Amino acid sequence: MISIILTGVGGQDVQLACDILGRAAVAAGADTKTFEDRGPMQHGGSLVYHVRFGEAGEDVRSPAVSRGGADVLVAFEELEGLRCASYLREGTGRAYINRLQLRPPAVSAGCAEYPEDLEEKIRAQIPRCLFLDGQMLAVQAHAPRAVSAVLIGALAVDLPLPGDVWMDAVADSVRPAFQSVSQAAFLLGHAAAKAAEAVI
Amino acid sequence: MMLGIEAVAEGAYAAGVRLFTSAPDTASAEAVAYLQQREDADELRMELAPNEKVALEVAYGASLSGARALCVVSSSGLNAAADPFFAGSAIGVRGGLVIVAVDDPGGCASRWSQDSRPIALSACVPVLEPSYSHEIFVAVVVAYELSERFDTPVLVRLTRRLAFSRSSTVGYGERKQKNRWTYLEKPEKFALREGRAARQHDIQAERMRQLAEYADEAALNDAQMHSAELGVVSSGVCFEYAQEAFPGASFLKLGITHPLPAATVLEFASQVNEVLVVEEMEPFIENQMRELGVPCRGKDLLPRHGEFSADLLRRAALDGEEGGTVPANDLPERPPVMCAGCGHRGILHVLRSLRARVIGDLGCLTLGSFEPLGGMDAVLCLGGAVGVAHGLDHGNPDSAGRTVAVTGDGALLHSGIPALQHMISHNSPGTVIVAENEAVGFTGGQPHSASGWNLAGGSSKRTDLAALIRALGAESVQVVDPTDLGGLRRVVEDAMRSNGLDVIVARRPCEHLRLGEAPLPFTVTANCRDCGACHSLGCPAIGRSGGRAEISAKACVGCSMCAQVCPHDAIDRREAR
Secondary structure (H helix, E strand, O other): OEEEEEEEEEOEOHHHHHHHHHHHHHHOOOOEEEEOOOOHHHOOOEEEEEEEEOOOOOOOOOOOOOOOOEOEEEEOOHHHHHHOHHHEOOOOOEEEEEOOOOOOHHHHOOOOOOOOOHHHHHHHHOOEEEEEOHHHHHHHOOOOOOHHHHHHHHHHOOOOOOHHHHHHHHHHHOOHHHHHHHHHHHHHHHHHHHHOOOOO | OEEHHHHHHHHHHHOOOOEEEEOOOHHHHHHHHHHHOOOOHHHOEEEEOOOHHHHHHHHHHHHHOOOOEEEEEEHHHHHHOHHHHHHHHHHOOOOOEEEEEEEOOOOOOOOOOOOOHHHHHHOOOOEEOOOOHHHHHHHHHHHHHHHHHHOOOEEEEEEHHHHOEEEOOOOOOOOOOOOOOOOOOOOHHHOOOOOOHHHHHHHHHHHHHHHHHHHHHOOOOEEEOOOOOEEEEEOHHHHHHHHHHOOOOEEEEOOEEEOOOHHHHHHHHHOOOEEEEEOOOOOHHHHHHHHOOOOOEOOOOOOOOOOOOHHHHHHHHHOOOOOOOOOOOOOOOOOOOOOOOOOOHHHHHHHHHOOOEEEEOOOHHHHHHOOOOOOOOEEOOOOOHHHHHHHHHHHOHHHOOOEEEEEEHHHHHHHHHHHHHHHHHOOOOEEEEEEEOOOEOOOOOEOOOOOOEOOOOOEOOOOOHHHHHHHHOOOEEEEEOOOOHHHHHHHHHHHHHOOOEEEEEEEOOOHHHOOOOOOOOEEEOOOOOOOOOHHHHOOOOEEEEOOEEEEOOOOOOOOOHHHHHOOOOOEEEOOOO
């Protein structure tokens, strides 16, 4: 059983990442369940999506990942990554963190403080983590809004799914006009994570 | 892969449902979006009612005509629909009538959480509880058969985790083409009259007896005998958690939880040493089992609130730990906020500067109840602002002149209008602000009667909200643009000082419904002294960088309110995008 947490801020396209991942797992023949964060949190709040798929014919029961039960965490924003660190299995859990800090309006207004040294704090809690600049890679792929595809490309390095399921999963999850640029974004994320694989 | 709520729509489609009604909420919005993708969507008409009472009445009317109808509600929505729910059960149906309720055990998407099953118990309505998307599809189809066979509305109860979970699904069948029945002239059964309550109760009791027999034979339940040590009885998504938490245990999965399949439960209990009931929220199955005389554990071990998980079950049932808590941390929260450039934050900004006592309603404006807007003193329920504010002033005349009721147009049209009638008929003074954004923004921008369009895709006739309120008898009704902070402040100040009823309609369409390009965005100049005045608006487009405010050109929609509140003339409109 592989359990994945996807987190970000309402307005970021975490839904797309969840769609791609779900399609890829189903295409690989794995029993798959997701739990999607629909509702008010989409208005700029903390989003947490759960994705689980079985290995070797195993069935998925609970659609939700338990605290301490996630194999991998993908964070679209650093603070949300730290907030979800407790979902990861202690010691073996891995994280892919988008290098981006979004300050909640309450922080800008001085009602709360955004933590300093976030990267250090994340690395202290999640020894096996990779930071990558999803926005820069998406722009390189001429798909500035395809940060989701970049991050799923990185995640794909970590998952026991066959390599040939991903391109269709990406293409089927976006509108026709964005298919090839989204695939390019996926590949850039994939390459970035491959290059860093020895590190994580 | 299909979301649970999409499986509801698919089940309704396959069962030949002709009319799908709902009030605007998050779950029904997903079902509507799903059905709209179908080419033959017009075979299943979708209608959004102003509130759940109307939604269920319309669905009931369709049932009366012999057609199959579906009504989707949130759990608090079932409260609003309770009258037709109880009456519909007492009278019975013609075409199958199924109500799908989406409960929110964790209160994640609602203000409180409530179990809709005990309502169905009171109303003598059978309850089906499927566990994942494919079962939801099957349950909806079966619910229509039960509804027609036993002459009753049927409740299919989901929770948020089920409605918004996607799971692998098998192919679905063709749409059942159901013949419409002819209308029955003056059927004695359908006109509920005084003096017949006793007879109706007898009919309901007999129906429940027959349903209990059915429940024991139903394929919806499933007993899996393994270890005799522990037998788990569960339903819905909790069954999935329990299977993961207690490998090796025996399981009785209940697809129908009211009436309880008594013989099945007694037989299962006789084969295991200990019975554990795993259900979120109320001890609904547990209490019915105790009535049968089955000793069991349940709420003595498991919490009555919050969403369960396999981990929580393991810890609570095996280790006796108090479950349900999320590890505390000192990270700043990120609650949902009002959208960048939403003009209606101007209302909360002005009311705060006037130190008004704000009685709010549900909807997008409650997103402004967090700091820095911190806009609400009290919020009761959908459509409740006007009535609560009136009662507050009545109970404590000292607060009169300070209290302001603030409601969105969706909430007012849902159930707030009668409270305005109440104020008018009692000659009550007061200040009411209606944020008219022409949609139900909070749940994704669904239309209401003042939107001018409907789910069928075309334009519709339209309620003129200000004219409606005038027609009710309110003499002072002013229409303002909430982004004109100075103008709004003057109007609100006058209203709070006056001795009459003043209704202020703050009109500005939801930014998500904007047609055409937004005005040019704003930018911060070197005049900025980082005083924080603009941040008091809580606009997510305004950040901070290098010792001064910073406005995201991508997020800014040019509403100009930050430029209005800036005391240093440091925010200008950009000259080009």
